[in-house]
Amino acid sequence: MLVPLSTVAAFAVVLTSRAQDEAAASSTAAAQVRTYGQLARASAAVDQELLVVVAQATLSSPDVAERLGITPQSAPLLAALVADARARVRSGTDRELSLAAATGVPAAAVGSARSAIAELRDRVDGGGPLDLAALRSSWVAVADQLRAEQDVVVVAAASAAGSTSTVAAIRDVRVLADLATALTPDVVDYLSWLLDAQSPEEAQSRWEWLRSHAGVMLARESLDTIGDPALRTQALRLAGTEDAVQVAAVLDAAATDGPVVPPLPRLRALVVSADAVAAETIDLLARAVDGAAASAAADGAAAATERDRTVVVAGGALVGTVLLLWLLGHQVTRSLRRLSEQADEISRGRFVDVGSDGPREVRSVGRALGSTVDSLRRIQDQAAAVARGDLEAPVLGEPLPGPLGAVLHASVERLVDAFRTRDRLQAALRHEAAHDPLTDLPNRGQALRLTTAALHRARRSGAGTGLLFVDLDGFKAVNDRAGHAAGDAVLRTVGARMREVVRSGDTVCRLGGDEFVVLVEGVRDVAELVRLGERLVRAVSRPVAVATASGSRLVAVGASIGVALAQDGEVDGDELLARADAAVYLAKHAGRGRVEVFDEGLRSHLDERRDIEEGLRRGLAEGDVRVVYQPVLEVPTGALLGFEALPRWDRPGVGVLTPETFVPVAEQSDLVCELDRWVLRATVVQLAAWRAAAGLALDEAGPVVSVNVSARFLGDPRVTDVVLDELVAAGVPARSLVLEIGEAAVVESPTLLDRLADLRALGVRVALDDFGSGTTSIGALRHLPVDALKVDGRSVSSDPADQRLVALVVAAAHASGLTVVAEGVERADVLDRLAADACDAAQGHHLSAPLTPDRAGELFGARTGEPVG
Structure with a gap:
């Protein structure tokens, strides 16, 4: 009987020991939950410090500072605010890391994080230029290190939990920690995108932010799975707070409208609100940890109670066993031993098969353990399927028995749904980033990537790579006459026709507007590309049926095509595109509806244009560009009315160049905007100096100065702010400035009329330059937001037909309330004729050549009303 008694006693000891282990494990789980919560607070604090660093870099970026309207006067105040915020978040980071060390986090992990952060702070405080991308990557690595420790702790806590309610509570903590972890990187990546706006890294920055933003969305969706109703209600309310709504308004707008830099107060409010949202989430996380x-x-x-009860029951069992063991015999002993061994194996995580032989009670326990083993195996299979990414595995759809099984299965389903949503978002974002939304063709960025890859393949194979640049003819007329919806339909049809014409291996891309390219690999000779271009011209030129407000109608566009061929991949993608662009430019100016090939002549023209562009950019930086001023005189009296500012480029090794030489080249790129702003700034500064020397107060009138601006410059939505900033900085009244815009630019881009109206609302005058060179009807003059017409110098001549035309323009302009300035007056009889026609003002070499600033300043100060020159 001693053996059975010893067995029963041992079994009682095992049960008591297990109860004791469960009590200890529960205490351990409580400590690990608190450690996990503190680690989450520490990693969130590291993210908050990174947010301040990115905000500091954003405010210190000259481009962003200019878009935010940060003046030199306000910069020190902003720097002080950033310094205060930096000190505050650093103190918070140090505090949270100290608390994390106190909760039992390995000293090596905390020490490593502290050392890394100290090194990063030294780099931030060093005063030199910051490599924000490398700095951000290092900072994120610190936060990821802490989160890796979180994962270890939370898994240990869940394993040590003693009930399903505790497992559910731990999962609630993890859901809130995931949200706290995702919030700050969302704003950090958004600010990084603002910094990279209009740069080659913009698409990558936008992709990284959208991924972070999707992480926040998924984390907020997971809040619905929180088991504690009160905690779930509080968590769902986080998205409705004033700060959360303010952050969401900025970020959701950015997801649809692009990287528009918000005003400085709103950007500061975004950072403050993001900080507040993170703090609210951390506070709720602390409550969840406590729960x-x-x-x-x-x-x-x-x-512990169960342990005590087990001790009592075990004592009674020992007494009863003395009376009953002789009934159980050897079979009971063997069955219990085997069952105990199997239970011990299971407790060690080895899922053995459990036998069900022996007495009825032993069989019942065996069946229960066997069922538990089956459930654990199913959980293991589901976890393995998720880990290897097999989201369609049938085992993921199999439910688990019991309350704990239901919670775990719900978690698996939510995790699978999150992975699928992430995959869909990633696929959609990849497609959106690489394709034009209207035609679903590869966009400009994707076209360059595909071209570069094709050239690399050609370099290895020795084959030729062709690029056809397709520019539609007459597309603007479709938009103007049939509406933009019809224009969109034409673009979709053209894209579909081009795909039908090209070979199966060729790629059709849309660069934007009415420009397409076709990438052709394995080209034998350029004649093959020319034949393809001719087929494309015929296909595109077929009429297209479009729906308009008045019903269906046929519209037609044409195509001009430029062809460029690279043998053996000897050029890069940008260069090949530039060659095709130069060829299509020649095709459009040679009569349209043509196919032109890039040859040595075009190569020389392209090199010359690039040389002029690079030289002019260097000249603006090095002070080789200056401004001269041609007087504008009143025709009847010869009194000085003002000047026209004309740039001159003292090109080293060449001499003085007039605008006709370099402005057309600048207009083919954004360099013309830089040139226009430089001339505008130089002119208003000079005008301010003249007015100060003449003793004119701000509210006093005086001669005006005209500045020619391009359509590209006016097309910038910020042009009104740019002009106003220059006037305010120089202290010049708006009515003293006249902006001249060419008639052809207004005809080709009617949207510029809104910009002109905004400028006139500031008080700036607007003149329509080179009138007579475009197609503006005289009857439309009264509807244009302009103050004056400048008659094209080619129309101001001794030819009777030109004189009658000028007289008609003067009469029509006066009837519309506009003044008229005649350009290019070279002869006295022409001036007399202009006086007879009641022309208001004139300029030209007969009256005065362009003057240096000093000579023009003397004339400005005199303002005697005497004729000049």
């Missing part, structure tokens, strides 16, 4: 720890503590108390 989970309390649940684990309750499990420990229950386990």
Whole structure:
């Protein structure tokens, strides 16, 4: 009987020991939950410090500072505010890391994080230029290190939990920690995108931000799975706070409208609100941690009670066993030993098969353990399927028995849904980033990537790579006459026709507007590309049926095509595109509806244009560009009315160049905007100096100065702010400035009329330059937001027909309330004729050549009303 008694006693000891282990495990789970919560607070604090660093870099970026309207006067105040915020978040980071060390996080992990952060702070405080991308990557690595420790701790806490309610509470903590972890990187990546706006890294920055933003969305969706109703309600309310709504307004707008830099107050409010949202989430996380720890503590108390009860029951069992063991015999002993061994194997995580032989009670326990083993195996299979990314595995759809099984299965389903949503978002974002939304053709960025890849393949194979640049003829007329919806339909049809004409291996891309390219690989000779271009011209030129407000109608466009061929991949993608662009430019100016090939002549023209562009950019930076001023005189009296500012380029090794030489080249790129702003700034500064020397107060009138601006410059939505900033900085009244815009530019881009109206609302005058060179009807003059017409110098001559035309223009302009300035007056009889026609003002070499600033300043100060020159 001693053996059975010893067995029963040992079994009682095992049960008591397990109850004791459960109590200890529950205490451990409570401590680990608190450690996990503190680690989450520490990693969030590291993210908050990175947010301040990115905000500092954003405010210190000259481009962003200019778009935010940060003046030199306000910059020190902003720097002080950033310094205060930096000190505050650094103190918070140090505090949270110290608390993390106190909760039992390995000293090596905390020490490593502290050392890395100290090194990063030294780099931030060093005063030199910051490599924000490398700095951000290092900072994120610190936060990721802490999150890796979180994962280890939370898994250990869940494993040590003593009840399903505690497991659910721990999962609630993890859901809130995931949200806290995702919030700040969302704003950090958004600010990084603002910094990279209009740069080659913009697409990558936008992709990284959209990924972070999707992480926040997924984390917020997971809040619905929080098991504690009160905690779930509080968590769902986080998205409705004033700060959360303010952050969401900025970020959701950016997701649809692009990287528009908000005003400085709103950007500061975004950072402050993001900080507040993170703090609110961390506070709620702390409450969840307290709840989970309390649940684990309750499990420990229950386990201790069970341990005591087990001791009492075991004592009674020993007494009863003395009376009953002789009935059980050898079979009971063997069955219990085997069952105990199997239970011990299971407790060690080895899922063995459990036998069900022996007495009825032993069989019942065996069946229960066997069922538990089956459930654990299913959980293991589901976890393995998720880990290897097999989201369609049938095992993921199999439910698990019991409350714990239901919670775990719901978690698996939510995790699978999150992975699928992430995959869909990533696929959609990849497609959107690489394709034009209207035609679903590869966009400009993708076209360059595909071209570069094709050239690399050609370099290895020795084959030729062709690029056809297709520019539609007459597309603007479709938009103007049939509407933009019809224009969109034409673009979709043209894209579809081009895909039908090209070979299966060729790629059709849309660069934007009415420009397409066709990438052709394995080209034998240029004649093959020319034949393809001719087929494309015929296909595109067929009429297109479009729907308009008045019903269906046929419209037609043409195509001019430029062809460029690269043999053996000897050029890069940008260069090949530039060659095709130069060829299509020749095709459009040679009569349209043609196919032109890039040859040595075009190569020389392209090199010359690039040389002029690079030289002019260097000249603007090095002071080789200056401004001269041609007087504008009143025709009847010869009195000085003002000047026209004309740039001159003293090109080293060449001499003085007039605008006709370099402005057309600048207009083919954004360099013309830089040139226009430089001339505008130089002119208003000079005008301010003249007015100060003449003793004119701000509200006093005086001669005006005209500045020619391009359509590209006026097309910038910020042009009104740019002009106003220059006037305010120089202290010049708006009415003293006249902006001249060519008639052809207004005809080709009617949207510029809104910009002109905004400028006139500031008080700036607007003149329509080179009138007579475009197609503006005289009857439309009264509807244009302009103050004056400048008659094209080619129309101001001694030819009677030109004189009658000028007289008609003067009469029509006066009837519309406009003044008229005649350009290019070279002869006295022409001036007399202009006086007879009641022309208001004139300029030209007969009256005065362009003057240096000093000579023009003398004339400005005199303002005697005497004729000049």
